Amino acid sequence: MGEEGSMRNEDDAEGLVSEVYDPRMDSWRCVLAPYHWLRMLAMELHWSFVFGVIVVYGISEGLGGSFSRVATEYYWKDVQKVQPSEAQIYGGITSIPWMVKPLWGLCTDVVPMLGHRRRPYFIIAGLIGIASMLFISLHKRLHILLAVLSLTAGSAAVAIADVTVDACVAENSNKHQLLAADMQSLCALSSSTGALVGYFISGILVHLIGPKGVYGLLAIPPALVLLAGVLLKEPRVTNLSCGQVSKKFSEAAQAMWTTLKLPEVWRPCLYMYLSLGLSLDIKEGMFYWYTSASDGPHFSQEFIGYKSSIGSVGSILGAVLYQYTLKDYHFRDLCLWTQVIYGLSGMLDLALVLRLNLRLGISDYFFAVIDDYVLKMTGRLKWMPLLVLSAKLCPPGIEGTFFAFLMSIDNVGLFTSSWGGGVLMHILGITRTNFGNLWIAILIRNILRIGVVGLLFLIPRADPDSSILSTEVVVDADVTIEVSKEENIELVSLINNDGNR
Secondary structure (H helix, E strand, O other): OHHHHHHHHHHHHHHHHHHHOOHHHHHHHHHHHHHHHHHHHHHHHOHHHHHHHHHHHHHHHHHHHHHHHHHHHHHHHHHOOOOHHHHHHHHHHHOHHHHOHHHHHHHHHHOOEOOEOOHHHHHHHHHHHHHHHHHHHHOOOOOHHHHHHHHHHHHHHHHHHHHHHHHHHHHHHHHOHHHHHHHHHHHHHHHHHHHHHHHHHHHHHHHHHHHHHHHHHOOHHHHHHHHHHHHOOOOOOOOOOHHHHHHHHHHHHHHHHHHHOOHHHHHHHHHHHHHHHOOOOOHHHHHHHHOOOOOOOOOOHHHHHHHHHHHHHHHHHHHHHHHHHHOOOOHHHHHHHHHHHHHHHOHHHHHHHOOHHHHOOOOHHHHHHHHHHHHHHHHHHHHHHHHHHHHHOOOOOOHHHHHHHHHHHHHHHHHHHHHHHHHHHHHOOOOOOOOOOHHHHHHHHHHHHHHHHHHHHHOOOOOOOOOOOOOOOOOOOOOOOOOOHHHOOOOOOOOOOOOOO
8 A cells, every 4th residue: 555655656746747847838837927927916916006017117107208208309300390409408307307206205105185195196197197198299389388398297297106106016015025026027027028119119100190199199108097096906094284294294304414414325426416417418419310311320210219129128138237247346346347338338429420330331220229239238237336326325214215315316417417418519509400510529428428437436335235324324213204114115216317328
Protein backbone atom coordinates (compact mmCIF):
# COMPACT_ATOMS: atom_id res chain seq x y z
CA MET A 1 0.00 0.00 0.00
CA GLY A 2 2.82 2.32 0.90
CA GLU A 3 4.71 1.46 -2.26
CA GLU A 4 1.60 2.08 -4.39
CA GLY A 5 1.05 5.44 -2.72
CA SER A 6 4.67 6.37 -3.24
CA MET A 7 4.51 5.39 -6.92
CA ARG A 8 1.25 7.31 -7.34
CA ASN A 9 2.84 10.42 -5.77
CA GLU A 10 5.84 10.10 -8.07
CA ASP A 11 3.54 9.80 -11.11
CA ASP A 12 1.60 12.85 -9.98
CA ALA A 13 4.83 14.77 -9.51
CA GLU A 14 6.04 13.78 -12.96
CA GLY A 15 2.70 14.88 -14.40
CA LEU A 16 2.97 18.24 -12.69
CA VAL A 17 6.53 18.69 -13.95
CA SER A 18 5.55 17.84 -17.49
CA GLU A 19 2.64 20.25 -17.22
CA VAL A 20 4.89 23.06 -16.00
CA TYR A 21 7.37 22.58 -18.82
CA ASP A 22 4.78 22.17 -21.56
CA PRO A 23 5.75 24.88 -24.11
CA ARG A 24 2.13 25.43 -25.11
CA MET A 25 1.10 26.00 -21.51
CA ASP A 26 3.99 28.43 -21.04
CA SER A 27 2.84 30.39 -24.08
CA TRP A 28 -0.70 30.63 -22.77
CA ARG A 29 0.58 31.67 -19.36
CA CYS A 30 2.57 34.50 -20.95
CA VAL A 31 -0.46 35.66 -22.90
CA LEU A 32 -2.84 35.47 -19.95
CA ALA A 33 -0.39 36.71 -17.29
CA PRO A 34 -1.34 40.42 -17.65
CA TYR A 35 -5.03 39.52 -17.44
CA HIS A 36 -4.55 37.45 -14.28
CA TRP A 37 -2.37 40.19 -12.79
CA LEU A 38 -4.97 42.87 -13.43
CA ARG A 39 -7.70 40.59 -12.13
CA MET A 40 -5.72 40.02 -8.93
CA LEU A 41 -5.26 43.76 -8.43
CA ALA A 42 -8.94 44.38 -9.11
CA MET A 43 -9.94 41.78 -6.51
CA GLU A 44 -7.53 43.05 -3.86
CA LEU A 45 -7.84 46.80 -4.45
CA HIS A 46 -11.29 47.05 -6.09
CA TRP A 47 -11.77 47.26 -9.82
CA SER A 48 -12.71 50.95 -9.73
CA PHE A 49 -9.24 51.85 -8.43
CA VAL A 50 -7.50 49.84 -11.18
CA PHE A 51 -9.80 51.45 -13.74
CA GLY A 52 -8.92 54.92 -12.39
CA VAL A 53 -5.17 54.29 -12.58
CA ILE A 54 -5.38 53.02 -16.16
CA VAL A 55 -7.60 55.94 -17.18
CA VAL A 56 -5.43 58.67 -15.62
CA TYR A 57 -1.96 57.28 -16.33
CA GLY A 58 -2.60 55.33 -19.51
CA ILE A 59 -5.32 57.28 -21.30
CA SER A 60 -5.24 60.82 -19.90
CA GLU A 61 -1.48 61.31 -19.41
CA GLY A 62 0.00 58.67 -21.71
CA LEU A 63 -2.29 58.58 -24.75
CA GLY A 64 -3.80 62.04 -24.28
CA GLY A 65 -0.46 63.65 -23.41
CA SER A 66 1.17 62.40 -26.60
CA PHE A 67 -1.82 63.47 -28.69
CA SER A 68 -1.77 66.89 -27.06
CA ARG A 69 1.91 67.52 -27.59
CA VAL A 70 1.92 66.75 -31.31
CA ALA A 71 -1.42 68.50 -31.93
CA THR A 72 -0.35 71.60 -29.99
CA GLU A 73 2.86 71.96 -31.99
CA TYR A 74 0.89 71.96 -35.25
CA TYR A 75 -1.85 74.13 -33.72
CA TRP A 76 0.59 76.95 -32.93
CA LYS A 77 2.34 76.59 -36.28
CA ASP A 78 -0.51 76.03 -38.74
CA VAL A 79 -3.65 77.38 -37.04
CA GLN A 80 -2.46 80.32 -34.92
CA LYS A 81 0.61 80.85 -37.14
CA VAL A 82 2.80 82.17 -34.33
CA GLN A 83 6.58 82.40 -34.28
CA PRO A 84 8.55 79.54 -32.62
CA SER A 85 9.68 81.84 -29.80
CA GLU A 86 6.05 82.75 -29.09
CA ALA A 87 4.98 79.10 -29.14
CA GLN A 88 7.73 78.40 -26.63
CA ILE A 89 6.42 81.11 -24.28
CA TYR A 90 2.83 79.90 -24.59
CA GLY A 91 3.97 76.36 -23.82
CA GLY A 92 5.52 77.62 -20.60
CA ILE A 93 2.28 79.33 -19.59
CA THR A 94 0.23 76.16 -20.09
CA SER A 95 2.57 74.30 -17.70
CA ILE A 96 1.79 76.64 -14.78
CA PRO A 97 -0.86 74.30 -13.24
CA TRP A 98 1.88 71.70 -12.71
CA MET A 99 3.87 74.19 -10.62
CA VAL A 100 1.17 74.30 -7.97
CA LYS A 101 0.76 70.55 -7.57
CA PRO A 102 1.17 70.75 -3.76
CA LEU A 103 -1.93 72.96 -3.71
CA TRP A 104 -3.97 70.31 -5.53
CA GLY A 105 -2.52 67.65 -3.25
CA LEU A 106 -3.40 69.54 -0.09
CA CYS A 107 -6.91 70.13 -1.41
CA THR A 108 -7.50 66.42 -1.96
CA ASP A 109 -6.16 65.66 1.53
CA VAL A 110 -7.77 68.33 3.70
CA VAL A 111 -10.71 69.74 1.69
CA PRO A 112 -13.27 66.94 1.21
CA MET A 113 -16.41 67.70 -0.76
CA LEU A 114 -19.79 66.13 -0.07
CA GLY A 115 -18.15 63.60 2.21
CA HIS A 116 -15.46 62.43 -0.25
CA ARG A 117 -11.77 63.26 -0.71
CA ARG A 118 -10.94 61.91 -4.18
CA ARG A 119 -14.13 61.45 -6.18
CA PRO A 120 -15.04 65.17 -6.43
CA TYR A 121 -11.59 66.09 -7.75
CA PHE A 122 -11.74 63.44 -10.48
CA ILE A 123 -15.14 64.79 -11.48
CA ILE A 124 -13.95 68.42 -11.41
CA ALA A 125 -10.88 67.51 -13.48
CA GLY A 126 -13.06 65.69 -16.00
CA LEU A 127 -15.48 68.57 -16.41
CA ILE A 128 -12.67 71.12 -16.84
CA GLY A 129 -10.91 68.91 -19.38
CA ILE A 130 -14.03 68.25 -21.45
CA ALA A 131 -15.02 71.93 -21.55
CA SER A 132 -11.53 73.19 -22.44
CA MET A 133 -10.91 70.69 -25.24
CA LEU A 134 -14.34 71.15 -26.83
CA PHE A 135 -13.99 74.93 -26.57
CA ILE A 136 -10.72 75.04 -28.49
CA SER A 137 -11.87 72.39 -30.95
CA LEU A 138 -15.20 73.94 -31.99
CA HIS A 139 -14.12 77.57 -32.42
CA LYS A 140 -12.93 78.34 -35.94
CA ARG A 141 -11.09 81.58 -35.21
CA LEU A 142 -10.20 81.51 -31.55
CA HIS A 143 -8.28 84.50 -30.18
CA ILE A 144 -4.80 83.49 -29.12
CA LEU A 145 -5.39 84.57 -25.50
CA LEU A 146 -8.46 82.35 -25.26
CA ALA A 147 -6.49 79.51 -26.85
CA VAL A 148 -3.75 79.82 -24.20
CA LEU A 149 -6.35 79.92 -21.41
CA SER A 150 -8.11 76.88 -22.83
CA LEU A 151 -4.90 74.85 -23.09
CA THR A 152 -3.91 75.95 -19.58
CA ALA A 153 -7.28 74.78 -18.26
CA GLY A 154 -6.76 71.44 -20.00
CA SER A 155 -3.32 71.18 -18.40
CA ALA A 156 -4.86 71.95 -15.00
CA ALA A 157 -7.40 69.15 -15.50
CA VAL A 158 -4.63 66.62 -16.16
CA ALA A 159 -2.58 67.90 -13.18
CA ILE A 160 -5.54 67.66 -10.78
CA ALA A 161 -6.34 64.13 -11.93
CA ASP A 162 -2.65 63.18 -11.64
CA VAL A 163 -2.35 64.38 -8.05
CA THR A 164 -5.63 62.74 -7.08
CA VAL A 165 -4.71 59.33 -8.46
CA ASP A 166 -1.24 59.67 -6.86
CA ALA A 167 -2.98 60.10 -3.51
CA CYS A 168 -5.15 57.05 -4.18
CA VAL A 169 -2.09 54.97 -5.06
CA ALA A 170 -0.24 56.12 -1.95
CA GLU A 171 -3.25 55.46 0.28
CA ASN A 172 -3.67 51.95 -1.09
CA SER A 173 0.08 51.38 -0.77
CA ASN A 174 -0.23 52.05 2.95
CA LYS A 175 -3.19 49.70 3.30
CA HIS A 176 -1.83 46.95 1.01
CA GLN A 177 1.93 47.21 1.44
CA LEU A 178 2.62 43.87 -0.30
CA LEU A 179 1.03 45.28 -3.47
CA ALA A 180 2.83 48.63 -3.41
CA ALA A 181 5.34 47.58 -6.09
CA ASP A 182 2.53 46.16 -8.25
CA MET A 183 0.68 49.46 -8.08
CA GLN A 184 3.76 51.40 -9.18
CA SER A 185 4.28 48.91 -12.01
CA LEU A 186 0.65 49.41 -13.06
CA CYS A 187 1.19 53.18 -13.15
CA ALA A 188 4.43 52.96 -15.12
CA LEU A 189 3.18 50.37 -17.61
CA SER A 190 -0.05 52.26 -18.21
CA SER A 191 1.79 55.53 -18.84
CA SER A 192 4.48 54.00 -21.06
CA THR A 193 2.04 51.96 -23.13
CA GLY A 194 -0.29 54.91 -23.59
CA ALA A 195 2.55 57.21 -24.66
CA LEU A 196 3.96 54.70 -27.15
CA VAL A 197 0.60 54.10 -28.79
CA GLY A 198 -0.31 57.79 -28.66
CA TYR A 199 2.87 59.08 -30.28
CA PHE A 200 2.72 56.38 -32.95
CA ILE A 201 -0.76 57.38 -34.17
CA SER A 202 -0.80 61.07 -33.21
CA GLY A 203 0.87 62.20 -36.42
CA ILE A 204 -1.58 60.15 -38.49
CA LEU A 205 -4.54 61.72 -36.71
CA VAL A 206 -3.18 65.25 -37.15
CA HIS A 207 -2.76 64.53 -40.86
CA LEU A 208 -6.32 63.15 -41.21
CA ILE A 209 -8.39 65.50 -39.03
CA GLY A 210 -6.01 68.36 -38.17
CA PRO A 211 -4.91 69.59 -34.73
CA LYS A 212 -8.37 70.95 -33.85
CA GLY A 213 -9.91 67.61 -34.68
CA VAL A 214 -7.41 65.94 -32.34
CA TYR A 215 -8.43 68.40 -29.62
CA GLY A 216 -11.99 67.19 -30.11
CA LEU A 217 -10.84 63.61 -29.54
CA LEU A 218 -8.98 64.81 -26.43
CA ALA A 219 -12.36 65.45 -24.80
CA ILE A 220 -12.67 61.65 -24.43
CA PRO A 221 -9.87 61.14 -21.82
CA PRO A 222 -11.31 63.70 -19.35
CA ALA A 223 -14.75 62.14 -19.88
CA LEU A 224 -13.25 58.83 -18.76
CA VAL A 225 -11.63 60.59 -15.79
CA LEU A 226 -15.06 61.91 -14.83
CA LEU A 227 -16.44 58.37 -15.13
CA ALA A 228 -13.61 57.09 -12.93
CA GLY A 229 -14.60 59.64 -10.30
CA VAL A 230 -18.22 58.53 -10.40
CA LEU A 231 -17.32 54.84 -10.12
CA LEU A 232 -14.49 55.12 -7.55
CA LYS A 233 -15.21 53.25 -4.33
CA GLU A 234 -14.26 55.53 -1.46
CA PRO A 235 -15.35 55.72 2.20
CA ARG A 236 -17.18 58.81 3.33
CA VAL A 237 -15.38 61.31 5.58
CA THR A 238 -16.45 64.28 7.66
CA ASN A 239 -16.27 67.67 5.99
CA LEU A 240 -13.95 70.20 7.66
CA SER A 241 -14.83 73.73 8.62
CA CYS A 242 -13.15 76.67 6.94
CA GLY A 243 -11.12 77.29 10.10
CA GLN A 244 -9.82 73.73 10.17
CA VAL A 245 -8.90 73.86 6.48
CA SER A 246 -7.07 77.17 6.96
CA LYS A 247 -5.18 75.75 9.93
CA LYS A 248 -4.03 72.68 8.00
CA PHE A 249 -2.86 74.78 5.06
CA SER A 250 -0.92 77.03 7.44
CA GLU A 251 0.66 74.02 9.17
CA ALA A 252 1.71 72.57 5.82
CA ALA A 253 3.34 75.83 4.71
CA GLN A 254 5.24 76.20 7.99
CA ALA A 255 6.44 72.59 7.88
CA MET A 256 7.74 72.92 4.33
CA TRP A 257 9.47 76.22 5.06
CA THR A 258 11.14 74.75 8.16
CA THR A 259 12.52 71.89 6.10
CA LEU A 260 13.53 73.99 3.10
CA LYS A 261 15.78 76.19 5.26
CA LEU A 262 18.06 73.23 6.02
CA PRO A 263 21.33 73.38 3.99
CA GLU A 264 21.14 69.67 3.15
CA VAL A 265 17.78 70.36 1.55
CA TRP A 266 17.97 73.75 -0.17
CA ARG A 267 21.34 73.06 -1.82
CA PRO A 268 20.14 70.02 -3.83
CA CYS A 269 16.88 71.86 -4.56
CA LEU A 270 18.85 74.76 -6.02
CA TYR A 271 20.88 72.38 -8.17
CA MET A 272 17.77 70.63 -9.49
CA TYR A 273 16.18 73.95 -10.40
CA LEU A 274 19.30 75.29 -12.12
CA SER A 275 20.03 72.03 -13.98
CA LEU A 276 16.56 72.23 -15.52
CA GLY A 277 16.30 76.00 -15.89
CA LEU A 278 19.68 76.40 -17.62
CA SER A 279 18.92 73.64 -20.12
CA LEU A 280 17.15 76.06 -22.43
CA ASP A 281 14.16 74.52 -24.16
CA ILE A 282 14.18 75.24 -27.90
CA LYS A 283 12.02 72.33 -29.03
CA GLU A 284 9.59 74.64 -30.86
CA GLY A 285 12.43 76.03 -32.95
CA MET A 286 13.52 72.48 -33.77
CA PHE A 287 9.94 71.51 -34.64
CA TYR A 288 9.49 74.46 -37.01
CA TRP A 289 12.80 73.55 -38.66
CA TYR A 290 11.83 69.87 -38.88
CA THR A 291 8.67 70.76 -40.80
CA SER A 292 10.12 73.56 -42.94
CA ALA A 293 9.88 72.88 -46.67
CA SER A 294 12.68 75.30 -47.59
CA ASP A 295 15.38 75.14 -44.91
CA GLY A 296 14.59 71.92 -43.04
CA PRO A 297 14.02 68.25 -43.88
CA HIS A 298 10.24 68.83 -44.21
CA PHE A 299 9.20 65.87 -42.08
CA SER A 300 5.60 64.74 -42.44
CA GLN A 301 3.09 64.73 -39.60
CA GLU A 302 3.18 60.94 -39.50
CA PHE A 303 6.96 60.89 -39.14
CA ILE A 304 6.90 63.47 -36.32
CA GLY A 305 4.64 61.15 -34.31
CA TYR A 306 6.72 58.09 -35.20
CA LYS A 307 9.93 59.84 -34.17
CA SER A 308 8.44 60.76 -30.79
CA SER A 309 7.31 57.18 -30.19
CA ILE A 310 10.87 55.92 -30.74
CA GLY A 311 12.02 58.60 -28.31
CA SER A 312 9.64 57.18 -25.71
CA VAL A 313 11.34 53.80 -26.10
CA GLY A 314 14.66 55.51 -25.38
CA SER A 315 13.21 57.04 -22.23
CA ILE A 316 12.07 53.63 -21.03
CA LEU A 317 15.52 52.17 -21.77
CA GLY A 318 17.12 54.95 -19.74
CA ALA A 319 14.99 54.04 -16.74
CA VAL A 320 15.88 50.36 -17.16
CA LEU A 321 19.60 51.13 -17.43
CA TYR A 322 19.46 53.16 -14.25
CA GLN A 323 17.57 50.45 -12.38
CA TYR A 324 19.92 47.61 -13.28
CA THR A 325 23.35 49.23 -13.71
CA LEU A 326 23.59 52.74 -12.20
CA LYS A 327 21.32 53.00 -9.15
CA ASP A 328 24.07 52.13 -6.62
CA TYR A 329 26.50 54.89 -7.65
CA HIS A 330 27.01 58.02 -5.52
CA PHE A 331 24.69 60.88 -6.40
CA ARG A 332 27.41 63.39 -7.24
CA ASP A 333 29.44 61.00 -9.40
CA LEU A 334 26.39 59.81 -11.29
CA CYS A 335 25.07 63.34 -11.80
CA LEU A 336 28.46 64.36 -13.18
CA TRP A 337 28.57 61.76 -15.93
CA THR A 338 24.89 61.82 -16.81
CA GLN A 339 24.92 65.62 -17.10
CA VAL A 340 28.00 65.57 -19.34
CA ILE A 341 26.53 62.84 -21.55
CA TYR A 342 23.23 64.71 -21.67
CA GLY A 343 25.00 67.87 -22.82
CA LEU A 344 27.07 66.04 -25.44
CA SER A 345 24.02 64.20 -26.79
CA GLY A 346 22.57 67.60 -27.69
CA MET A 347 25.34 67.93 -30.26
CA LEU A 348 23.36 65.52 -32.42
CA ASP A 349 20.85 68.35 -32.93
CA LEU A 350 23.73 70.58 -34.00
CA ALA A 351 24.97 68.01 -36.50
CA LEU A 352 21.45 67.62 -37.89
CA VAL A 353 20.81 71.36 -38.31
CA LEU A 354 24.24 71.87 -39.93
CA ARG A 355 23.44 68.88 -42.21
CA LEU A 356 26.64 67.09 -41.23
CA ASN A 357 24.72 63.83 -41.36
CA LEU A 358 24.19 64.23 -45.11
CA ARG A 359 27.93 64.63 -45.63
CA LEU A 360 28.34 61.28 -43.88
CA GLY A 361 25.68 59.70 -46.05
CA ILE A 362 23.10 59.39 -43.24
CA SER A 363 19.55 60.39 -44.13
CA ASP A 364 17.69 63.03 -42.14
CA TYR A 365 14.97 60.55 -41.20
CA PHE A 366 17.31 57.97 -39.69
CA PHE A 367 19.49 60.58 -37.97
CA ALA A 368 16.47 62.39 -36.47
CA VAL A 369 15.13 59.14 -35.01
CA ILE A 370 18.51 58.29 -33.47
CA ASP A 371 18.80 61.87 -32.19
CA ASP A 372 15.44 61.72 -30.42
CA TYR A 373 16.13 58.24 -29.06
CA VAL A 374 19.51 59.18 -27.58
CA LEU A 375 18.26 62.51 -26.22
CA LYS A 376 15.31 60.94 -24.39
CA MET A 377 17.44 58.11 -23.03
CA THR A 378 20.16 60.43 -21.68
CA GLY A 379 17.53 62.83 -20.34
CA ARG A 380 15.95 60.00 -18.37
CA LEU A 381 19.36 58.88 -17.08
CA LYS A 382 20.00 62.43 -15.87
CA TRP A 383 16.62 62.68 -14.22
CA MET A 384 16.43 59.35 -12.37
CA PRO A 385 19.09 60.03 -9.68
CA LEU A 386 17.56 63.46 -9.03
CA LEU A 387 14.17 61.82 -8.53
CA VAL A 388 15.65 59.38 -6.01
CA LEU A 389 17.47 62.22 -4.27
CA SER A 390 14.21 64.20 -4.04
CA ALA A 391 12.55 61.32 -2.21
CA LYS A 392 15.42 61.22 0.30
CA LEU A 393 15.10 64.94 1.07
CA CYS A 394 11.59 64.50 2.51
CA PRO A 395 11.48 64.47 6.33
CA PRO A 396 9.15 62.18 8.29
CA GLY A 397 5.66 63.50 8.76
CA ILE A 398 5.33 65.56 5.58
CA GLU A 399 6.82 63.19 3.00
CA GLY A 400 4.00 63.43 0.51
CA THR A 401 3.44 67.18 0.65
CA PHE A 402 7.15 67.99 0.56
CA PHE A 403 7.82 65.59 -2.32
CA ALA A 404 5.08 67.29 -4.35
CA PHE A 405 6.68 70.62 -3.42
CA LEU A 406 10.05 69.44 -4.74
CA MET A 407 8.42 68.34 -7.99
CA SER A 408 6.90 71.82 -8.25
CA ILE A 409 10.38 73.34 -7.97
CA ASP A 410 11.41 71.15 -10.88
CA ASN A 411 8.38 72.29 -12.86
CA VAL A 412 9.39 75.89 -12.21
CA GLY A 413 12.78 74.94 -13.65
CA LEU A 414 11.09 73.58 -16.77
CA PHE A 415 9.05 76.78 -16.99
CA THR A 416 12.24 78.85 -16.79
CA SER A 417 13.80 76.66 -19.45
CA SER A 418 10.83 77.13 -21.77
CA TRP A 419 10.71 80.91 -21.39
CA GLY A 420 14.50 81.21 -21.55
CA GLY A 421 14.55 79.24 -24.79
CA GLY A 422 11.80 81.44 -26.22
CA VAL A 423 13.70 84.62 -25.33
CA LEU A 424 16.91 83.21 -26.81
CA MET A 425 15.22 82.36 -30.11
CA HIS A 426 13.66 85.83 -30.22
CA ILE A 427 17.06 87.50 -29.66
CA LEU A 428 18.68 85.36 -32.34
CA GLY A 429 15.92 86.19 -34.82
CA ILE A 430 14.72 82.59 -35.27
CA THR A 431 11.32 82.78 -36.97
CA ARG A 432 8.97 80.60 -39.00
CA THR A 433 11.11 81.09 -42.09
CA ASN A 434 14.54 82.12 -40.75
CA PHE A 435 16.61 79.37 -39.12
CA GLY A 436 20.04 80.77 -39.84
CA ASN A 437 20.93 81.17 -36.15
CA LEU A 438 19.26 77.99 -34.90
CA TRP A 439 22.64 76.27 -34.66
CA ILE A 440 23.81 79.05 -32.32
CA ALA A 441 20.83 78.46 -30.03
CA ILE A 442 21.61 74.73 -29.96
CA LEU A 443 25.27 75.40 -29.17
CA ILE A 444 24.42 77.82 -26.33
CA ARG A 445 21.96 75.30 -24.90
CA ASN A 446 24.54 72.50 -24.97
CA ILE A 447 27.23 74.66 -23.37
CA LEU A 448 24.86 75.60 -20.57
CA ARG A 449 23.97 71.95 -20.03
CA ILE A 450 27.61 70.99 -19.63
CA GLY A 451 28.26 74.12 -17.54
CA VAL A 452 25.81 72.83 -14.92
CA VAL A 453 28.60 70.43 -13.91
CA GLY A 454 30.20 73.39 -12.11
CA LEU A 455 27.24 73.36 -9.67
CA LEU A 456 27.69 69.75 -8.58
CA PHE A 457 29.10 70.88 -5.24
CA LEU A 458 25.45 71.46 -4.28
CA ILE A 459 24.76 67.71 -4.56
CA PRO A 460 25.70 65.57 -1.53
CA ARG A 461 28.41 62.95 -2.01
CA ALA A 462 26.26 60.09 -0.77
CA ASP A 463 25.01 56.80 -2.15
CA PRO A 464 21.30 56.02 -2.63
CA ASP A 465 21.25 53.68 0.36
CA SER A 466 22.42 56.27 2.85
CA SER A 467 20.34 58.90 4.63
CA ILE A 468 20.69 62.48 3.37
CA LEU A 469 18.95 64.13 6.31
CA SER A 470 20.56 63.71 9.70
CA THR A 471 18.63 61.74 12.29
CA GLU A 472 18.25 64.92 14.34
CA VAL A 473 16.28 66.60 11.57
CA VAL A 474 12.64 66.28 12.58
CA VAL A 475 9.89 68.68 11.67
CA ASP A 476 8.51 70.50 14.68
CA ALA A 477 5.47 68.65 15.94
CA ASP A 478 3.62 71.94 16.27
CA VAL A 479 3.74 72.52 12.53
CA THR A 480 3.43 68.96 11.28
CA ILE A 481 0.21 68.16 9.54
CA GLU A 482 -1.81 66.03 11.88
CA VAL A 483 -3.51 63.19 10.05
CA SER A 484 -4.52 59.75 11.08
CA LYS A 485 -2.59 56.71 9.95
CA GLU A 486 -5.02 56.00 7.16
CA GLU A 487 -4.83 59.58 5.94
CA ASN A 488 -1.05 59.95 5.83
CA ILE A 489 -0.93 60.27 2.08
CA GLU A 490 2.31 60.35 0.15
CA LEU A 491 1.97 62.01 -3.21
CA VAL A 492 4.09 60.20 -5.76
CA SER A 493 4.59 62.67 -8.58
CA LEU A 494 5.67 61.76 -12.07
CA ILE A 495 7.32 64.52 -14.10
CA ASN A 496 7.40 64.40 -17.84
CA ASN A 497 10.81 65.70 -18.60
CA ASP A 498 10.89 64.40 -22.14
CA GLY A 499 9.90 67.70 -23.65
CA ASN A 500 12.91 69.60 -22.33
CA ARG A 501 14.87 69.91 -25.50
